[in-house]
Amino acid sequence: MRNLRLLLSYDGADFAGWQVQPGRATVQGSLASAIGRLTGENVLPQSSGRTDAGVHALAQVATFATESPIPPENWLNALNGILPASIRVLEVTEAAPEFHARKSARAKTYRYRIHRAAICPPFLARYVWHYPYPLEESAMVAAAGVVVGKHDFTSFAAVDPERVERMADPENLHTSNVRKIFSSNWAREGEELIYTVRGSGFLHHMVRNLVGTFLQIGKGTVSLEDLRGILDARARSAAGPTAPARGLYLVEVEY
Amino acid sequence: MRNLRLLLSYDGADFAGWQVQPGRATVQGSLASAIGRLTGENVLPQSSGRTDAGVHALAQVATFATESPIPPENWLNALNGILPASIRVLEVTEAAPEFHARKSARAKTYRYRIHRAAICPPFLARYVWHYPYPLEESAMVAAAGVVVGKHDFTSFAAVDPERVERMADPENLHTSNVRKIFSSNWAREGEELIYTVRGSGFLHHMVRNLVGTFLQIGKGTVSLEDLRGILDARARSAAGPTAPARGLYLVEVEY
Numbered sequence: 207m208r209n210l211r212l213l214l215s216y217d218g219a220d221f222a223g224w225q226v227q228p229g230r231a232t233v234q235g236s237l238a239s240a241i242g243r244l245t246g247e248n249v250l251p252q253s254s255g256r257t258d259a260g261v262h263a264l265a266q267v268a269t270f271a272t273e274s275p276i277p278p279e280n281w282l283n284a285l286n287g288i289l290p291a292s293i294r295v296l297e298v299t300e301a302a303p304e305f306h307a308r309k310s311a312r313a314k315t316y317r318y319r320i321h322r323a324a325i326c327p328p329f330l331a332r333y334v335w336h337y338p339y340p341l342e343e344s345a346m347v348a349a350a351g352v353v354v355g356k357h358d359f360t361s362f363a364a365v366d367p368e369r370v371e372r373m374a375d376p377e378n379l380h381t382s383n384v385r386k387i388f389s390s391n392w393a394r395e396g397e398e399l400i401y402t403v404r405g406s407g408f409l410h411h412m413v414r415n416l417v418g419t420f421l422q423i424g425k426g427t428v429s430l431e432d433l434r435g436i437l438d439a440r441a442r443s444a445a446g447p448t449a450p451a452r453g454l455y456l457v458e459v460e461y
Numbered sequence: 462m463r464n465l466r467l468l469l470s471y472d473g474a475d476f477a478g479w480q481v482q483p484g485r486a487t488v489q490g491s492l493a494s495a496i497g498r499l500t501g502e503n504v505l506p507q508s509s510g511r512t513d514a515g516v517h518a519l520a521q522v523a524t525f526a527t528e529s530p531i532p533p534e535n536w537l538n539a540l541n542g543i544l545p546a547s548i549r550v551l552e553v554t555e556a557a558p559e560f561h562a563r564k565s566a567r568a569k570t571y572r573y574r575i576h577r578a579a580i581c582p583p584f585l586a587r588y589v590w591h592y593p594y595p596l597e598e599s600a601m602v603a604a605a606g607v608v609v610g611k612h613d614f615t616s617f618a619a620v621d622p623e624r625v626e627r628m629a630d631p632e633n634l635h636t637s638n639v640r641k642i643f644s645s646n647w648a649r650e651g652e653e654l655i656y657t658v659r660g661s662g663f664l665h666h667m668v669r670n671l672v673g674t675f676l677q678i679g680k681g682t683v684s685l686e687d688l689r690g691i692l693d694a695r696a697r698s699a700a701g702p703t704a705p706a707r708g709l710y711l712v713e714v715e716y
Binding site for chain 1: 470471472517541546547548549550551580581582583584586588591
């Protein structure tokens with residue numbers, strides 16, 4: 207049995223997220239069906255983490271087990287020939303049997319794009335959060351650094367049954383909401399205000415909840431001091447709203 | 462009665478084209494319904510020309526008649542507040558009563574994007590034609606110039622009832638298939654091969670049929686001399702296939 211590793215990019219706009227769901231278009235479901243067409247095997251690829259509906263990936267990593275003798279380079283062309291154009295396989299490599307896309311991950315990088323122009327070009331509508339209202343961007347730049355380091359991110363974690371279920375999952379590496387953030391920053395690129403965050407792992411909705419809270423700092427309704435208090439509160443109700451999925455990109459998974 | 466002029470950009474991927482059709486999402490229908498919601502008036506905006514399903518616009522021009530006293534700048538925000546994010550109004554101006562988006566047009570510019578990389582980024586799938594196979598691009602560059610000038614473009618016009626109907630339209634300025642092309646060129650921009658054409662007017666499918674024929678020249682199945690013969694043949698069957706709609710953009714309308 208081989209363990210094949212895929213590097214994937216997808217436009218999340220038309221998918222109900224990564225995870226397979228009956229009757230809905232998902233990235234995992236599309237991959238499973240493409241693999242099934244090629245080999246007749248019934249496998250469910252496992253990724254570095256589930257992305258939500260509308261969230262994009264520049265470089266998601268997934269693995270699947272197969273008995274097929276097809277060489278990796280042929281897998282690439284064959285899968286891209288079957289998959290919808292909104293999912294592309296960028297690389298296929300042979301992985302060690304013990305390699306696990308989620309458990310072996312050492313760091314992940316996410317990016318969040320906010321479009322600041324008065325009118326958002328229609329071609330970006332699926333790919334950014336359009337926020338044309340005043341923001342003190344320098345305050346957001348300063349606030350980004352506050353979350354660097356090891357923190358309990360409960361205030362930024364979605365309160366949902368899915369998370370509780372994952373916490374109870376004996377295979378879950380993380381038994382707490384403590385995560386380590388290696389870098390966190392906001393930068394301007396033309397009309398876009400872009401947040402980039404690299405960390406050991408992320409709780410469900412964590413990046414979108416951080417962005418929503420940074421935005422409150424930009425609006426002046428939350429201060430830098432408040433942000434420290436929000437972290438300490440360890441309560442979702444302390445933090446800001448969840449930013450829309452369409453601005454979020456999984457950029458890199460490191461092993 | 463005022464004559465308001467709109468400058469519009471739209472992502473054509475989710476629309477069944479410009480022209481209103483019962484039960485289908487169209488650009489004209491979306492605009493008519495937004496205007497109706499604002500003024501209660503039942504108007505159908507008229508554009509510089511119908512774009513087909515999947516064709517995009519960076520700067521389409523349309524007009525509509527209204528008795529509403531709303532100033533132009535308020536129209537812009539109000540329409541963008543109602544329209545889907547895939548249609549944006551870029552400008553609203555007061556036009557002279559005799560201004561007509563189609564009949565007053567003196568020149569139009571279209572662009573066609575071909576993506577040449579082996580793998581097309583999923584975020585471009587709706588916006589380019591992915592053609593990763595070998596092409597003699599220099600031959601296409603040379604061929605582009607052949608169509609400059611005044612020609613009968615019957616070989617590049619869609620043979621469809623809609624065109625025949627338009628030809629029979631007494632309001633139609635063009636009673637023949639002769640059009641003047643001011644400039645026509647192919648250029649490389651990174652992974653993209655881009656065709657830009659500016660002319661007095663264009664027949665239905667004309668740009669996509671030109672692109673399909675230029676591609677045959679790039680493949681070496683049609684020569685530069687053949688292209689002259691195809692123009693002279695004045696028969697759709699002489700030219701190449703129609704390139705997909707998703708790579709085509711209406712870039713500018715000049716008055």
